[in-house]
Amino acid sequence: xxxxxxxxxxxxxxxxxxxxxxxxxxxxxxxxxxxxxxxxxxxxxxxxxxxxxxxxxxxxxxxxxxxxxxxxxxxxxxxxxxxxxxxxxxxxxxxxxxxxxxxxxxxxxxxxxxxxxxxxxxxxxxxxxxxxxxxxxxxxxxxxxxxxxxxxxxxxxxxxxxxxxxxxxxxxxxxxxxxxxxxxxxxxxxxxxxxxxxxxxxxxxxxxxxxxxxxxxxxxxxxxxxxxxxxxxxxxxxxxxxxxxxxxxxxxxxxxxxxxxxxxxxxxxxxxxxxxxxxxxxxxxxxxxxxxxxxxxxxxxxxxxxxxxxxxxxxxxxxxxxxxxxxxxxxxxxxxxxxxxxxxxxxxxxxxxxxxxxxxxxxxxxxxxxxxxxxxxxxxxxxxxxxxxxxxxxxxxxxxxxxxxxxxxxxxxxxxxxxxxxxxxxxxxxxxxxxxxxxxxxxxxxxxxxxxx
Numbered sequence: 001x002x003x004x005x006x007x008x009x010x011x012x013x014x015x016x017x018x019x020x021x022x023x024x025x026x027x028x029x030x031x032x033x034x035x036x037x038x039x040x041x042x043x044x045x046x047x048x049x050x051x052x053x054x055x056x057x058x059x060x061x062x063x064x065x066x067x068x069x070x071x072x073x074x075x076x077x078x079x080x081x082x083x084x085x086x087x088x089x090x091x092x093x094x095x096x097x098x099x100x101x102x103x104x105x106x107x108x109x110x111x112x113x114x115x116x117x118x119x120x121x122x123x124x125x126x127x128x129x130x131x132x133x134x135x136x137x138x139x140x141x142x143x144x145x146x147x148x149x150x151x152x153x154x155x156x157x158x159x160x161x162x163x164x165x166x167x168x169x170x171x172x173x174x175x176x177x178x179x180x181x182x183x184x185x186x187x188x189x190x191x192x193x194x195x196x197x198x199x200x201x202x203x204x205x206x207x208x209x210x211x212x213x214x215x216x217x218x219x220x221x222x223x224x225x226x227x228x229x230x231x232x233x234x235x236x237x238x239x240x241x242x243x244x245x246x247x248x249x250x251x252x253x254x255x256x257x258x259x260x261x262x263x264x265x266x267x268x269x270x271x272x273x274x275x276x277x278x279x280x281x282x283x284x285x286x287x288x289x290x291x292x293x294x295x296x297x298x299x300x301x302x303x304x305x306x307x308x309x310x311x312x313x314x315x316x317x318x319x320x321x322x323x324x325x326x327x328x329x330x331x332x333x334x335x336x337x338x339x340x341x342x343x344x345x346x347x348x349x350x351x352x353x354x355x356x357x358x359x360x361x362x363x364x365x366x367x368x369x370x371x372x373x374x375x376x377x378x379x380x381x382x383x384x385x386x387x388x389x390x391x392x393x394x395x396x397x398x399x400x401x402x403x404x405x406x407x408x409x410x411x412x413x414x415x416x417x418x419x420x421x422x423x424x425x426x427x428x429x430x431x432x433x434x435x436x437x438x439x440x441x442x443x444x445x446x447x448x449x450x451x452x453x
Contacts, residue, residue: 136257
């Protein structure tokens with residue numbers, strides 16, 4: 001829920017962001033660009049799980065000083081403090097931003113999805129550079145506002161799509177742009193990671209009641225902007241929160257930014273015209289589950305406007321996870337037995353391009369493209385690239401002007417998941433679903449009282 005001071009500028013915001021999405025924008029260099037000998041004073045919000053990895057990558061940069069760390073879990077905070085004993089410690093990110101405002105230049109947001117926007121926008125309003133874990137935000141409306149705010153403020157931003165800086169994805173982007181497979185006809189994305197359904201996607205609904213949270217966990221701070229729910233062990237913290245609509249964005253929201261990135265960037269995509277989703281019947285037919293959890297299996301189809309790289313005036317991108325797989329004829333272009341569980345396949349008029357997640361891409365059929373070698377690319381660390389951009393040396397690979405519109409399309413897919421079998425026609429300029437306005441309630445949410453930003 002927005003404060004009145006921000007809601008009045010909605011029309012101006014929508015117009016600005018529409019033009020932003022229509023053109024590839026690069027963020028400005030920071031105010032102290034050129035002073036590259038300066039240390040980047042950095043704070044970390046969320047230092048367990050992926051946040052622990054993020055902290056260690058920032059520590060590894062010689063020009064970074066970690067001045068403060070924050071986590072609602074005191075055990076995780078204590079463990080992180082062993083790595084940065086001079087960093088000041090907080091459990092409430094709001095207190096950190098208030099007390100450390102003059103002491104830091106950049107922040108990483110590595111907490112559950114539902115609190116991404118509140119932390120990131122608060123930091124941007126203070127002129128801080130932001131590294132935010134994917135999928136940027138929980139809701140479409142949040143993504144719009146955060147993208148526009150980052151560009152307007154001129155801060156350096158980076159989405160946590162760390163593999164976008166890897167040689168595999170960067171080679172895929174280059175090969176797409178070079179047009180080896182001709183005009184693109186269709187794109188197939190998938191994330192059928194073995195064991196992921198059992199480990200992270202609970203069938204639900206959640207257990208009745210709850211219990212007192214452990215002493216080391218501040219459950220009120222963890223819940224943040226979401227509705228207050230009773231604490232229950234083993235289904236929220238740590239790492240299990242993605243299964244629940246209150247806190248996560250489902251499997252496609254979690255992994256989609258990784259799999260989609262090279263395709264979006266290479267093809268220069270803009271907002272989709274429509275989106276449609278199929279889900280497994282057991283979830284679709286259960287009102288309790290549909291109100292609480294995300295499905296365990298999804299098949300999402302976006303229709304995008306074509307461009308100079310596509311065969312037709314519009315084309316489709318399909319996403320498959322759980323029990324849904326890309327068609328056999330698509331997988332057989334590479335191998336039915338060894339098709340990468342997480343990958344993007346672009347089918348063109350002259351061949352196909354497979355981009356396995358975290359690995360080097362493959363042009364198909366191999367015998368046709370055997371003479372094409374991968375480009376010589378320098379090694380790049382996604383986190384260090386962000387630091388270097390903050391210090392005025394470069395521009396980030398996954399800045400919000402580029403990844404914001406992509407993430408918006410992905411999270412729009414989660415809106416379609418909640419309205420299965422309906423084709424939702426998307427008006428990106430007005431941020432409206434023109435043929436099913438009832439679905440617009442999923443584009444944003446009201447924050448819990450006291451957590452408005």
